Amino acid sequence: MDGLTPVEQRAPGKWQLGTVTSIKRETPTVKSFRLELPMWMEHFPGQHYVVRLTAPDGYRAQRSYSVASSPLDEGEIELTIDRLDDGEVSTYFHDVLEKGDRVEVRGPFASYFVWRGESPALLIGGGSGVVPLMSMLRHRRRVMPEVPMGLVYSVRSAEDVIYADELEDDVLLTYTREPPEGWSGHTGRIDSSLIAMATSDSETAFICGSNGFVDSASSLAMEAGIPPDRIRTERFGPTG
Ligand SMILES: Cc1cc2nc3c(=O)[nH]c(=O)nc-3n(C[C@H](O)[C@H](O)[C@H](O)COP(=O)(O)OP(=O)(O)OC[C@H]3O[C@@H](n4cnc5c(N)ncnc54)[C@H](O)[C@@H]3O)c2cc1C
Numbered sequence: 001m002d003g004l005t006p007v008e009q010r011a012p013g014k015w016q017l018g019t020v021t022s023i024k025r026e027t028p029t030v031k032s033f034r035l036e037l038p039m040w041m042e043h044f045p046g047q048h049y050v051v052r053l054t055a056p057d058g059y060r061a062q063r064s065y066s067v068a069s070s071p072l073d074e075g076e077i078e079l080t081i082d083r084l085d086d087g088e089v090s091t092y093f094h095d096v097l098e099k100g101d102r103v104e105v106r107g108p109f110a111s112y113f114v115w116r117g118e119s120p121a122l123l124i125g126g127g128s129g130v131v132p133l134m135s136m137l138r139h140r141r142r143v144m145p146e147v148p149m150g151l152v153y154s155v156r157s158a159e160d161v162i163y164a165d166e167l168e169d170d171v172l173l174t175y176t177r178e179p180p181e182g183w184s185g186h187t188g189r190i191d192s193s194l195i196a197m198a199t200s201d202s203e204t205a206f207i208c209g210s211n212g213f214v215d216s217a218s219s220l221a222m223e224a225g226i227p228p229d230r231i232r233t234e235r236f237g238p239t240g
Contacts, residue, residue: 012109013041015052017102021076026162030128031094032068032080035105042071044114045135046206046234049077049107053092063089066132066208066234067108068163070139077105080162082128113234115139115206120148122202122226124190124217126209127155129236133208134163137170150198154190154213172198190217195224202226208234 018035025031045067052062069078083094097103115121115136123133130153140149151171155161158180167173172194174186186194205221207214214233221231 012107013039015104015106018077018105020097020099020101020103023097023099026080026164027160029083029160030080030162031083032078033093033097034069034076034078035103036076037105040075040077041108042074043067043077043108043135044110044116045071045139046114046132047108047110048132049079049105050109051079051089051093052104052106053089054104061088064109066135068131068134068138070135070142072139072142077107080128080131080134111234113206113208113232117144117147118204118230120150120199120202120204122195122199122205122221122224123149123151124195124205124207124209124221125151125153126190126213126217127160128162129207129209129213129234130162131208132234133206134166136206138166141168141170148199148202150202152190152194152198154209190220192220192223195220204230204232206232206234209236211235211237 016037016039018037020033021036022034023031048064048066050062050064054060065079067077068080081090081093083090125133133151137151140147153171154174154176156176157178174190176189179187205226207217214235218231
C-alpha cells in the first residue's frame with residue numbers, strides 16, 4: 001500500500017484553530033470549507049474531525065464532520081457540510097463563517113470506517129453521506145487509479161448533487177425524486193441492479209448516509225455477496 005498510507009495511524013491531534021481558506025457552494029444547502037491547519041496530520045480516507053464552537057458565555061457545541069479531501073492535500077482539510085435549518089453547528093458554518101475566519105477542530109479520529117486500499121471496493125452514499133466516500137474516491141484517483149472502486153450515489157434531484165463537477169465514470173447516480181430532463185440513467189432508490197453495475201466482485205463495501213439509507217444499502221450489499229464483516233457503515237444521524 002505504498003503511497004496510500006505513508007504514516008502509521010496515530011492518536012488524534014490536539015485542539016487547534018483552523019483557518020478557512022475557501023468556501024465553495026455545492027448545492028442550495030451544502031457548502032465545502034477548506035481549512036488550513038497549523039498542526040495538520042495525515043488522515044485516512046473515511047476519517048473525521050470534531051468541530052467545537054464556543055459562545056461568549058462559554059456554551060459549547062461540538063459535532064463530527066468527515067474529511068472530504070485526500071490526505072495528499074498537505075496542510076489542509078476539506079469539510080462538506082449540509083445546512084439543517086434548526087441546526088446549531090451547520091448553520092454557523094453556512095451563515096456566519098467567512099474566508100479568513102478561524103474555527104476550532106480536533107482530529108483526525110479513527111474509526112473502522114477507513115479505506116486502506118482494499119479493492120475492489122463498493123462505495124454507497126446517500127445525500128451528504130457521500131463526503132467520506134469522496135475522500136476515498138479522490139485519493140484512489142490520485143494514488144492508484146487502476147484499483148477498481150465504484151461509487152453508487154443517491155440524491156433527490158439534480159440540484160442536490162454534491163461534487164457535481166467531479167463525478168466521472170466511476171460514479172453511478174440515482175435520482176430518488178426528480179431526475180434532470182433527458183436523464184436516461186437510474187431513478188428511484190438504490191436497488192440490486194444498480195449495485196451490480198457499480199463494481200463486480202467487490203470484496204469490501206463502505207456505506208454512509210442516514211440510518212434508514214445505511215440499513216437498506218447494507219442489505220443490498222449482503223445480497224450482492226459481500227460478507228457482513230466487510231461491510232463498513234457510517235451513520236450521520238441526529239445523535240451525531
Ligand atoms: C462520524 C460522523 C461524520 C459526519 N460527517 C458529516 C459530514 O461530512 N457532513 C455533514 O453535513 N454532516 C456530517 N455529520 C453530521 C454532523 O455531525 C451533525 O450531526 C449535523 O451537521 C447536524 O448538526 P447541527 O448542529 O447543525 O444540528 P443539531 O443542532 O445537532 O440538530 C438540529 C436538528 O436536526 C436533527 N439532526 C441532527 N443531525 C442530523 C442529520 N445528520 N440528519 C438529519 N437530521 C439531523 C436533530 O435531531 C435536530 O432536530 C457527521 C456525523 C458523524 C457521526
